Amino acid sequence: MTLALVLGGGGVAGIAWHTGVLAGLAASAADPTGADLLVGTSAGSTVAAQLGGGHGLDELFARQVDPATLATERTPPVTVAELLGRLAPIYSAPVDAAERRRLLGAMALDTDTVHQDVRRAVLVGRLVDHAWPERPLLVPIVDASSGDRRVLDRYSGVDLIDAVAASSAVPGVWPPVTIDGVRYIDGGVWSLTNTDLAVGHTQVLVLAPIVDPALEAELAGLGPGVRAVVVSPDAASLEAFGTDVLDPVVREPSARAGMAQGRAEAERVRALLTD
Numbered sequence: 001m002t003l004a005l006v007l008g009g010g011g012v013a014g015i016a017w018h019t020g021v022l023a024g025l026a027a028s029a030a031d032p033t034g035a036d037l038l039v040g041t042s043a044g045s046t047v048a049a050q051l052g053g054g055h056g057l058d059e060l061f062a063r064q065v066d067p068a069t070l071a072t073e074r075t076p077p078v079t080v081a082e083l084l085g086r087l088a089p090i091y092s093a094p095v096d097a098a099e100r101r102r103l104l105g106a107m108a109l110d111t112d113t114v115h116q117d118v119r120r121a122v123l124v125g126r127l128v129d130h131a132w133p134e135r136p137l138l139v140p141i142v143d144a145s146s147g148d149r150r151v152l153d154r155y156s157g158v159d160l161i162d163a164v165a166a167s168s169a170v171p172g173v174w175p176p177v178t179i180d181g182v183r184y185i186d187g188g189v190w191s192l193t194n195t196d197l198a199v200g201h202t203q204v205l206v207l208a209p210i211v212d213p214a215l216e217a218e219l220a221g222l223g224p225g226v227r228a229v230v231v232s233p234d235a236a237s238l239e240a241f242g243t244d245v246l247d248p249v250v251r252e253p254s255a256r257a258g259m260a261q262g263r264a265e266a267e268r269v270r271a272l273l274t275d
Contacts, residue, residue, distance in 0.1 A: 010209025024262020
């Protein structure tokens with residue numbers, strides 16, 4: 001039996017919630033962080049990169065609730081409400097998924113936002129480790145021009161900071177990231193969890209701060225005999241997220257709500273890990 005831990009996108013709130021849920025699970029004897037494979041998309045890429053580095057959940061949780069560590073974060077240039085207004089015409093357009101990704105990429109390339117170096121500095125401060133972990137970690141990103149997905153790992157020749165920055169480059173909020181001469185945007189543009197990358201593993205735990213409509217099909221595509229558990233925010237966690245998952249002020253309440261939810265989900269996750 002092999003376990004894949006899949007961590008999805010969800011902004012600053014998602015990073016905090018992931019960390020809290022995992023800390024709550026670990027405190028309740030249901031720790032999944034020794035998974036054979038880590039898949040991290042957008043917010044999940046930050047958390048997966050830190051788990052891969054071997055840092056304890058107590059330390060990672062403490063960083064999420066410590067006001068001092070907010071110093072390196074930046075308030076987004078737009079609110080989620082404003083962003084949704086810009087995204088609405090793209091998502092309502094009568095186009096297929098591939099063309100929608102290209103439209104999102106074009107919008108990202110046309111948006112005047114902070115410089116890549118400014119955004120990169122945020123990730124430098126956010127990540128405890130800046131080197132790829134030894135164990136398998138997959139970070140999906142999306143080509144802003146073609147809409148194609150590229151999956152990065154420690155053999156890709158891409159710096160971990162750049163990989164996480166690209167996977168977290170929300171179109172219309174943060175700048176596309178240049179890697180090998182190509183501009184890349186958020187891996188969540190392809191899928192908010194990219195759960196299909198867990199193929200080949202018999203047990204799959206998905207933490208999804210925002211549930212993607214594609215998730216059900218991705219789980220089905222993993223094949224027969226695969227056991228999966230999906231944890232998504234409960235009412236208390238959604239309340240902690242507030243109206244803007246990108247706003248750093250929601251970080252501490254999201255982490256604490258995640259901690260409580262992790263404890264509540266422990267029995268279900270423990271069953272997945274022990275069967």
